[in-house]
Amino acid sequence: MISMNKWLVALAVGAALSVTACGDSEEQSAVTKAAGKQEKVVAKKGSETAEAKAENQQEIVVYSSRKEHLIKPFFEQFTKETGIPVIYITDAAAPLISRLKAEGERSPADILMTVDAGNLWQATQEGVLQPLESEVLEANIPESLQDPDNEWFGLTVRARTIVYSKERVQPDELTTYEALGDEQWQGRLCLRTSKKVYNQSLVAMLIARHGEEKAQQIVEGWVANLATDPFSNDTKVMKAIEAGACDVGIVNTYYFGRLEKDNPEIPLALFWPNQQTTGVHVNVSGAGITKHSSNVENATKLLEWLSSAEAQQMYAGLNMEYPANPEIKPVPEVEAWGSFKADDMNLSKAGELQPQAVKVMDRAGYK
Secondary structure: OOOHHHHHHHHHHHHHHHHHHOOOHHHHHHHHHHHHHHHHHHHHHHHOOHHHHHHHOOOEEEEEOOOHHHHHHHHHHHHHHHOOOEEEEEOOHHHHHHHHHHHHHHOOOOEEEEEOHHHHHHHHHOOOEOOOOOHHHHHHOOHHHEOOOOOOEEEEEEEEEEEEEOOOOOHHHOOOOHHHHOHHHOOOEEOEOOOOHHHHHHHHHHHHHHOHHHHHHHHHHHHHHEOOOOEOOHHHHHHHHHHOOOOEEEEEHHHHHHHHHHOOOOOEEEEOOOOOOOOEEEEEEEEEEEOOOOOHHHHHHHHHHHOOHHHHHHHHHHHOOEEOOOOOOOOHHHHOOOOOOEOOOOOHHHHHOHHHHHHHHHHOOOO
């Protein structure tokens, strides 16, 4: 059973997060009341009995930037198998990291879960995670998909690859990310905005491979070949290709999977670039244990379970992602896209070089 103390803390945080999305005065009043309860809980903490403290160690609180429908089934299954309850609060990565910093030692959170290695790296730089020693995670998650200091581990993989029109492009015309800046693609390329972390991480990895000057030249080539202004999301990029506004683009594979699931006859296909060089750019969703977690043991159990065959197969099926555990096959729909060589450079570079990537895209005129 979830302890009242930690439940109230999580309730207060969850209520505060909901104010961001909704300015209703009644909700604001609820937040104030919940916050008052939280202060009482913290004040009472020192007088807890040993039995109450033991109970308080039981539940796990997760701050997640992954949407509820993508995480709830996992937490329910974990609780069913272990008896350990999981409380979760969802918001964007940046507000969650800021909240962890502001809460400090008072934070109820045990785990931070988010998408993109850039966000995970930022969490390490802000000092809100702690190193985790786990033989299970080390065995299940490749080194390139985990933090060098073990502060986070990838849980799912998504490839950011090339998508093209099967009606207007032959796959043998395509080769690399870099070649999308060639003259043959002038007026034929669509991209998502540079403001999205997925593209910032891609360019960061180009910097890691080529250096800043060469990476800027590559991005300038992309900008010169754009058929239209960048789109707000990957789905709009693919819709534009389908409509004939452009012929090629760069998207995360799971967006393509969702579109293909809705319309199996969609005249688009994926291409795996850079197979003779660096490999396809991949990224992760992942998680780490918060710096001030009071429940490291159970939090570790949850992360280890999420890297297991059972959870990895669930991940693959729910969001058309690739399992981070290489022993687990993707679902048939994803497997049908074919195998590819992935870039094996450690993804911490995607975060480390992200500030330079933003500057490179800005100088290149990529909006």
